[in-house]
Amino acid sequence: MKPNILITGATSGIGAALAARYAGRAELLLAGRMPELEAMPILPANAHYVVADQSAPEVAASNIMAALDLLGWESLDLAVLNAGSGWSGDPASEPAGSIRNTLEANLVAAIALAYGLSPLLSGGRLVLIGSTARRGAPLFASYAAAKAGLDGLARSLAEEWRGRTKVQVIHPGPVRTDIHAKAGFDPGRARRFFTSPETMARLLERALASRRSRRTISFPRYLAAAVTPWLR
Ligand SMILES: NC(=O)c1ccc[n+]([C@@H]2O[C@H](COP(=O)([O-])OP(=O)(O)OC[C@H]3O[C@@H](n4cnc5c(N)ncnc54)[C@H](OP(=O)(O)O)[C@@H]3O)[C@@H](O)[C@H]2O)c1
Known part of the structure; x- marks a missing residue:
């Protein structure tokens, strides 16, 4: 029987690449904020889709629970709680609405959804997608704070749900997706050194199969993947 997999933020970047990897091997429920008609051409055939805008965390969680x-x-x-977005700029000039949205979409929504999913995840695995920005990323201060929060959430749930649900947090380094442009940040020529979403999805799938609760998948790891065929 195919496994049942939920991936949030599956309409773009890492989430879309991960969904493409699992397509055909799993029953997929994919979540995103765009309307279904816009999402369908992006999604793998046979995947189910639910609109869940995490700017409204409780509504997003309840839409996903209803779809399940x-x-x-x-x-x-x-x-895989992967949906995320940020705002980039001088932290002192970030509008209050953006601060709230960054924390709600990245952190509060993940907490609400993780708690809602808890009964269904008995014997399963919850994966939170964090970021290396959690250690501090000056132009992404509120985003970094939200990702640090996810790390704390994962550590707490890993203890709380030990023996029942495996909880992992994975912190990717820079990936060549649209997240930076959406946040108003131009990484310039550095972008070409970023990991591709497909490579990140491949490394993520490997990390998901491991027993480690916390993983960072960053640039040196990407270089290793480029030269190490067994990572493919
Ligand atoms: N790219 C990087 O360098 C990097 C590094 C470390 C961690 N990450 C993390 O990796 C995850 C995926 O990011 P990505 O790089 O693949 O970016 P992306 O291409 O922008 O994909 C993000 C996904 O999340 C969705 N999303 C954003 N805000 C949402 C909201 N309010 N409600 C519901 N869905 C929302 C996006 O929807 P739309 O398609 O409608 O925008 C998209 O499906 C994020 O958690 C991000 O923080 C990324």
Whole structure:
């Protein structure tokens, strides 16, 4: 039987690449903020889709729970909470609405969803996508704060749910997606050194299969992947 997998933020970048990797091997429920008609051409055939704008965390969580209910899924083998966005600039000039949105979409929504999914994840795996920015990223201060929060959430749930649900947090380094442009940040020529979303998805899948609760997948790891065929 195919595993049941939920991936949020599956309409672009890392989430889309991960969904493409699992397509055909898993039953997929993919979540995004764009309307279904816009999302369908992006999604793998046969994947299910639910609109869940994490700017409204409780609504997003309840939309996803309702979609799972509609599908009749009583359990989830894997939930990858990947949706995320940020605002870039001088921290002191970030508008209050943006600060709130960054924390709600990246952190509060993940907490609400993780708690909601808890009963379905018995025997399964919850994966939070953090960021190396959690250690501090000056032009992305509120985003970095949200990602640091995800790290704390994962550590707490890993203890709380030990023996019942495997909880992992994975912190990618820079990946060549649209997230930077959406945040108003231009990485310039550095962008060409960023990991591709497909490579990151490949490394993520490997990390998901491991027993380690916290993983950083960053640039040196990418270089290793480029020269190490067994990582493919
Ligand atoms: N790219 C990097 O350098 C990098 C590094 C470390 C960690 N990450 C993390 O990796 C994850 C995926 O990012 P990415 O690089 O693949 O960026 P991306 O291409 O922009 O994809 C982000 C996904 O999240 C969705 N999303 C954004 N805001 C949302 C909201 N309010 N409600 C629901 N969905 C929302 C996006 O929807 P739309 O398609 O509608 O925009 C998209 O599907 C994020 O958590 C990000 O923080 C990225």
